[in-house]
Amino acid sequence: MPTRGATVEFRGVTKRYGGATVALADLSFEVPAGAICALVGPSGGGKTTALKIVNRLIEPTSGEVLIDGRNVLSEDPVQLRRRIGYVIQQVGLFPHRTVAENVATVPELVGWPRGRIRQRVRELLELVGLDPTRYEERYPAQLSGGERQRVGVARALAAEPPVMLMDEPFGAVDPIVRERLQDEFLRIHERLGMTVLFVTHDIDEAIKMGSRVAVLQGGRLVQYAPPAELLERPANDFVARFVGADRGLKRLSLISVGECELRDVRTARVGEPVAGSARSADGNPFVLLLDGRGRPEGWVNVERAGAERFDAQMADPSSPLFTRTTRARDALSQLLASGVRTGVVVDDEGRYLGVLALEDVISLLRRDP
Amino acid sequence: MTAGEPLIRWDWVASHVPDILGRIGEHVVLAGIALSVGLVIAFGLAVLALWRPALYAPIVWVTGTMYTIPSLALFALLIPFTGLSLVTAEIGLVSYTLLILVRNIVTGIRNVPEDVREGARAMGYTRAGSFLRVELPLALPAIVAGIRIASVSTIGLVTVTAVIGQGGLGALILDGLILFFSTPLIVGAVLSVLLAVFVDAVLAAVQRLATPWARAR
Numbered sequence: 001m002p003t004r005g006a007t008v009e010f011r012g013v014t015k016r017y018g019g020a021t022v023a024l025a026d027l028s029f030e031v032p033a034g035a036i037c038a039l040v041g042p043s044g045g046g047k048t049t050a051l052k053i054v055n056r057l058i059e060p061t062s063g064e065v066l067i068d069g070r071n072v073l074s075e076d077p078v079q080l081r082r083r084i085g086y087v088i089q090q091v092g093l094f095p096h097r098t099v100a101e102n103v104a105t106v107p108e109l110v111g112w113p114r115g116r117i118r119q120r121v122r123e124l125l126e127l128v129g130l131d132p133t134r135y136e137e138r139y140p141a142q143l144s145g146g147e148r149q150r151v152g153v154a155r156a157l158a159a160e161p162p163v164m165l166m167d168e169p170f171g172a173v174d175p176i177v178r179e180r181l182q183d184e185f186l187r188i189h190e191r192l193g194m195t196v197l198f199v200t201h202d203i204d205e206a207i208k209m210g211s212r213v214a215v216l217q218g219g220r221l222v223q224y225a226p227p228a229e230l231l232e233r234p235a236n237d238f239v240a241r242f243v244g245a246d247r248g249l250k251r252l253s254l255i256s257v258g259e260c261e262l263r264d265v266r267t268a269r270v271g272e273p274v275a276g277s278a279r280s281a282d283g284n285p286f287v288l289l290l291d292g293r294g295r296p297e298g299w300v301n302v303e304r305a306g307a308e309r310f311d312a313q314m315a316d317p318s319s320p321l322f323t324r325t326t327r328a329r330d331a332l333s334q335l336l337a338s339g340v341r342t343g344v345v346v347d348d349e350g351r352y353l354g355v356l357a358l359e360d361v362i363s364l365l366r367r368d369p
Numbered sequence: 370m371t372a373g374e375p376l377i378r379w380d381w382v383a384s385h386v387p388d389i390l391g392r393i394g395e396h397v398v399l400a401g402i403a404l405s406v407g408l409v410i411a412f413g414l415a416v417l418a419l420w421r422p423a424l425y426a427p428i429v430w431v432t433g434t435m436y437t438i439p440s441l442a443l444f445a446l447l448i449p450f451t452g453l454s455l456v457t458a459e460i461g462l463v464s465y466t467l468l469i470l471v472r473n474i475v476t477g478i479r480n481v482p483e484d485v486r487e488g489a490r491a492m493g494y495t496r497a498g499s500f501l502r503v504e505l506p507l508a509l510p511a512i513v514a515g516i517r518i519a520s521v522s523t524i525g526l527v528t529v530t531a532v533i534g535q536g537g538l539g540a541l542i543l544d545g546l547i548l549f550f551s552t553p554l555i556v557g558a559v560l561s562v563l564l565a566v567f568v569d570a571v572l573a574a575v576q577r578l579a580t581p582w583a584r585a586r
Binding site for chain 1: 482484485487488489490491492493494495498503506507580581582583585
């Protein structure tokens with residue numbers, strides 16, 4: 001069920017309330033099809049206003065929003081909204097309808113046949129990680145906050161919208177659930193490929209979720225850039241302060257171990273004679289012991305091996321294991337927590353690829369502009 | 370009341386069963402018409418008040434004033450225009466239901482959470498669709514609560530319409546008063562109370578069945 005995303009373009013969008021209050025001032029930017037654009041900034045910055053102008057819950061004073069080149073102002077708002085997914089912090093589920101009925105809302109409005117709706121509801125509940133047979137007949141009051149958010153996402157996705165609007169969707173759940181929901185949403189997005197506009201006041205969430213980040217302050221767009229660029233080159237002092245003094249550390253969360261330069265170390269296999277592995281030229285007595293299939297067992301000091309042949313019992317497994325997709329930030333914190341200087345990088349089958357040294361991660365940090 | 374006469378003469382009750390049942394039937398019809406008409410008018414007024422919030426205060430003021438007019442006086446005032454008729458009785462009965470019903474409908478709809486309302490709009494409900502399929506079902510507990518109060522007070526009030534010759538259990542009470550004979554008076558009053566309690570219980574059960582979500586926790 002991949003959904004093709006649509007481009008969303010803001011053209012000189014201005015929203016004034018009464019005479020003087022300007023909620024949005026001449027907002028112009030384009031979100032490419034299939035991207036997640038995080039709208040971030042302090043409250044009152046105009047994020048939510050911008051979002052609601054896309055599905056015409058709010059009408060702009062001037063300017064226009066184009067979806068795939070079509071001006072939303074020239075469309076019937078009711079029809080328009082049925083093609084745009086919408087998730088808000090308070091979720092807004094219908095308390096008098098079951099989970100299945102909530103998810104079926106838009107397909108029913110646009111008149112899908114019953115069988116197709118039933119199938120779609122089950123498919124969506126599975127997609128958001130809720131077992132259909134357990135959850136279909138429950139009412140929103142019988143769900144936890146995280147479950148409600150999942151149903152909210154499923155309901156928004158129901159009619160395969162090419163554009164999805166999310167207003168602090170994970171703001172009301174605890175940090176652990178939030179992180180899980182974020183990861184699951186990114187996975188869903190990877191599968192479906194719709195365009196997402198995502199409002200948050202949390203810069204970490206913006207950096208994690210957005211392939212583009214739009215920083216809004218006082219109704220103006222201060223910077224619009226991919227997260228890495230935002231962290232490396234904040235457009236002004238406001239953005240620099242907003243992304244935080246730890247922006248170097250934050251940048252590490254955008255880099256995966258696979259993008260770092262790995263080092264090679266001497267390795268030995270279980271069962272090989274110890275005598276064969278002499279001390280290396282730099283005097284390092286440690287070798288990395290691998291099992292028969294090339295998976296690391298741990299470090300062995302060849303000078304203190306005290307046996308003829310390498311054996312898994314000798315290995316010290318204190319180095320953390322990383323895969324290529326491990327975030328550099330997580331790698332750093334694991335290295336610091338385990339008190340060792342190197343981590344071992346393995347492939348999907350757990351086979352040795354190389355090692356990542358603490359110094360190398362730190363040098364990434366120092367590559368600050 | 371005649372001395373030495375018992376409070377209730379069961380032999381009278383036994384010999385008047387068809388008569389008593391007929392009075393119950395009249396009572397139910399009188400109250401039923403009043404509640405149905407009252408509900409339709411109150412619904413119209415509530416929609417008007419929701420659509421133009423400025424109209425809510427005047428609507429409550431007018432229906433509130435009607436509610437305070439003593440029923441006997443109201444019937445007396447209407448007789449020159451509509452005579453000793455069913456219409457006279459129903460005008461009085463209906464006007465007493467309006468305040469309670471309008472207030473409960475409007476409050477019920479206004480108490481629908483804003484995020485739910487916005488959710489309905491954002492999903493692509495038309496204004497009427499959101500009202501009928503989302504807001505009205507959510508307001509149902511408040512509306513039924515209003516109907517329950519209105520029905521209990523209407524059933525009590527119907528006894529007064531006997532004064533203008535419209536029958537019902539009030540006719541039994543009136544007979545008792547006129548004949549100084551306590552049996553029909555007590556039968557009429559007790560049955561009126563029992564009818565009100567019964568209707569209230571039925572409506573409570575209907576509400577439970579119609580709003581399964583309100584019990585789900």
